[in-house]
Amino acid sequence: MTEVTPDKETRGGEPPTAAPPPASPPDNGWRKEYWSRNLRLMVILLAVWFVVSFGFGILLVEPLNNIVIAGFPLGFWFAQQGSIYVFVVLIFVYAKMMDRLDNQFGVDEQETEGAGK
Amino acid sequence: MSQIQIWTLVFIVGSFAVYLYIAWRSRVKETAGFYVAGQGIPTIANGAAVAADWMSAASFISMAGLIAFLGSDGTIYLMGWTGGYVLLALLIAPYLRKWGKFTVPEFVGDRYSETVRTIAAVAAIIISFTYVVGQMRGGGIVFSRFLKLDVTQGVILAAVIIGLYAVLGGMKGITWTQVAQYTVLIVAYLIPAFAVAQQMTGIPIPQVSFGQILDELNAISVEMGLNQYTEAFAARPQIDVFLVTMALMIGTAGLPHVIVRFYTTKTVRGARYSAFWALFFIALLYTTAPAVGAFTKLNLLQDVNGVSADALPSWIENWAATGLVTVSDGATTINTVSNSPTSGADLIVNNDILVLASPEIAGLPAPIVGLVAAGGMAAAMSTAAGLLLVISSSFSHDLYFRRVKRDSTDKQRLLAGRIAMGLAVLIAIYAGINPPAFVAQVVAFAFGLAASTFFPAIVLGIFWKRCNATGAAAGMVSGLVFTATYMIYTLPVFGTAANPHIFDISPEGIGTIGAIVNFVVTIVVSKMTAPPPDEIVEMVESIRYPATRREVTAGTAAD
Numbered sequence: 001m002t003e004v005t006p007d008k009e010t011r012g013g014e015p016p017t018a019a020p021p022p023a024s025p026p027d028n029g030w031r032k033e034y035w036s037r038n039l040r041l042m043v044i045l046l047a048v049w050f051v052v053s054f055g056f057g058i059l060l061v062e063p064l065n066n067i068v069i070a071g072f073p074l075g076f077w078f079a080q081q082g083s084i085y086v087f088v089v090l091i092f093v094y095a096k097m098m099d100r101l102d103n104q105f106g107v108d109e110q111e112t113e114g115a116g117k
Numbered sequence: 118m119s120q121i122q123i124w125t126l127v128f129i130v131g132s133f134a135v136y137l138y139i140a141w142r143s144r145v146k147e148t149a150g151f152y153v154a155g156q157g158i159p160t161i162a163n164g165a166a167v168a169a170d171w172m173s174a175a176s177f178i179s180m181a182g183l184i185a186f187l188g189s190d191g192t193i194y195l196m197g198w199t200g201g202y203v204l205l206a207l208l209i210a211p212y213l214r215k216w217g218k219f220t221v222p223e224f225v226g227d228r229y230s231e232t233v234r235t236i237a238a239v240a241a242i243i244i245s246f247t248y249v250v251g252q253m254r255g256g257g258i259v260f261s262r263f264l265k266l267d268v269t270q271g272v273i274l275a276a277v278i279i280g281l282y283a284v285l286g287g288m289k290g291i292t293w294t295q296v297a298q299y300t301v302l303i304v305a306y307l308i309p310a311f312a313v314a315q316q317m318t319g320i321p322i323p324q325v326s327f328g329q330i331l332d333e334l335n336a337i338s339v340e341m342g343l344n345q346y347t348e349a350f351a352a353r354p355q356i357d358v359f360l361v362t363m364a365l366m367i368g369t370a371g372l373p374h375v376i377v378r379f380y381t382t383k384t385v386r387g388a389r390y391s392a393f394w395a396l397f398f399i400a401l402l403y404t405t406a407p408a409v410g411a412f413t414k415l416n417l418l419q420d421v422n423g424v425s426a427d428a429l430p431s432w433i434e435n436w437a438a439t440g441l442v443t444v445s446d447g448a449t450t451i452n453t454v455s456n457s458p459t460s461g462a463d464l465i466v467n468n469d470i471l472v473l474a475s476p477e478i479a480g481l482p483a484p485i486v487g488l489v490a491a492g493g494m495a496a497a498m499s500t501a502a503g504l505l506l507v508i509s510s511s512f513s514h515d516l517y518f519r520r521v522k523r524d525s526t527d528k529q530r531l532l533a534g535r536i537a538m539g540l541a542v543l544i545a546i547y548a549g550i551n552p553p554a555f556v557a558q559v560v561a562f563a564f565g566l567a568a569s570t571f572f573p574a575i576v577l578g579i580f581w582k583r584c585n586a587t588g589a590a591a592g593m594v595s596g597l598v599f600t601a602t603y604m605i606y607t608l609p610v611f612g613t614a615a616n617p618h619i620f621d622i623s624p625e626g627i628g629t630i631g632a633i634v635n636f637v638v639t640i641v642v643s644k645m646t647a648p649p650p651d652e653i654v655e656m657v658e659s660i661r662y663p664a665t666r667r668e669v670t671a672g673t674a675a676d
Contacts, residue, residue: 038661045207054447057360065349069328070325079196080195081407083195085404089397091206091392098389102663107667109663
């Protein structure tokens with residue numbers, strides 16, 4: 001079976017006469033840079049994920065429960081409401097930041113392609 | 118027929134008709150359509166489908182009830198079943214979408230070896246099967262309470278409908294019906310929740326207003342022999358809450374029927390946004406559930422506190438017929454309430470009925486009760502369909518055509534997929550009618566197994582190029598054996614004695630330790646054996662970038 005490697009995909013907007021990128025580009029510096037920025041973003045977001053859910057919702061729930069806002073003990077609120085809101089925001093931030101990263105490095109997809117595969 | 122029965126019938130027949138119409142519109146002709154919907158599902162629709170796929174009968178019917186009785190420690194389900202999507206979005210979904218094939222076992226097969234693929238396919242079938250049985254049972258409860266139908270007939274009816282659209286439309290049919298089912302189930306969940314919130318606090322947004330009743334709920338709970346509602350770690354020790362939450366999160370991220378949904382988007386970018394929309398849609402229900410739990414519990418306790426046994430509200434009598442509510446013999450007035458049959462409390466209420474009975478307990482009109490019934494069916498059916506697809510694809514695509522018959526045309530593969538789906542439906546009907554005694558406990562197995570087998574293998578496969586087949590196989594087997602051994606040791610499932618928990622770790626939480634065992638064994642064994650071949654390293658490299666690099670103006674790439 002053949003692997004679908006990025007180099008085999010065709011791009012709609014690319015003129016066919018332009019020199020095709022070599023199968024294995026000699027300069028792969030951008031790949032390292034792209035990947036390490038991806039990893040950095042990932043680690044930051046996962047740190048937030050851990051602090052809000054396991055930190056506020058479980059490890060620190062008892063001290064936080066001494067603070068009551070709108071009827072909710074704060075630790076209880078993080079555990080049953082707040083953490084879920086944060087999860088949603090985290091994924092949104094990730095998707096947005098990755099859009100930017102892909103764009104910067106020229107590895108973004110055009111929305112139309114992939115549909116006819 | 119009562120008002121409630123008529124409305125239930127209207128909503129259930131109406132929603133079933135919609136599902137069948139959609140199924141007919143989206144029937145497929147080739148395997149890519151059958152397994153991954155031709156990778157042509159728009160992002161928001163895919164998000165809704167993931168949400169419906171994910172939110173099972175357990176989420177819709179049981180969860181708020183579980184939380185109502187667990188109180189603060191209900192957190193394990195709320196965070197555990199949502200936090201996994203962060204892991205899925207950041208660590209798994211975009212990369213598997215880029216790699217872009219049909220099944221989860223196929224990924225580990227390509228990344229590691231055929232042996233690992235076979236282990237994964239068998240694990241996927243076991244996990245999905247245990248889950249399907251629960252869905253069938255959830256559907257059966259809805260039918261037997263609202264339509265006074267025999268559970269057997271109810272299960273067969275639900276399974277035939279699912280079977281029709283799953284066999285006909287495969288992933289494409291399932292996806293579009295799931296979008297419809299999400300709509301039904303979320304409307305059915307939110308309307309009564311908003312109505313109850315308005316009724317009890319004057320603020321119709323349950324997420325905000327249930328804070329106002331917590332003091333009252335704490336007081337009456339203590340009065341009736343229960344724990345304070347907001348007190349943390351009353352039901353489970355802290356370490357166990359931590360481990361169960363983690364096990365459910367990484368189990369979620371490792372469940373094949375969830376992962377496979379991200380294969381159906383058009384692009385890698387689409388997979389990321391699908392994960393966002395999925396969790397957004399899931400969060401609508403998951404942030405409402407604790408409010409529903411709290412409101413319903415307060416209503417319930419106030420309804421029965423100090424009431425004499427022959428003057429109880431009518432919903433108790435309605436539900437007593439299903440055996441899910443019992444007034445204990447010799448109780449003249451209700452002074453204590455519990456969800457445990459062995460507690461000796463005056464009134465025993467099963468977790469499973471709180472959501473379904475909540476409109477009745479709050480005295481809401483019959484159409485709303487009917488709508489909730491249709492919502493429960495939608496939740497059970499959408500999840501069952503997604504699971505049946507995994508069973509079918511693992512069996513035909515990963516086992517039969519890999520192990521037995523390697524050359525075949527697309528037509529034959531599609532036919533085999535359909536036959537496997539049909540067989541899976543038959544087995545699900547049988548299991549739904551005769552649920553194995555250990556079903557409730559077996560759900561813990563599904564998550565523990567997914568956490569301790571799939572999650573580490575997939576994540577290391579993407580993020581660590583040096584990880585090899587021997588390491589992954591050793592890791593999966595040791596994670597699996599470790600987790601299963603502890604579960605069998607602590608649960609009286611297979612006729613073995615229920616031994617006490619070691620270090621306060623419950624069998625639901627052991628998957629976390631199992632995953633750690635898997636990670637450690639995989640890393641150590643990989644380091645000790647030869648690195649994977651170049652073409653595998655090249656494959657891992659290729660899935661890390663969404664597309665071929667286009668020409669960028671010099672200098673912009675590195676800024």
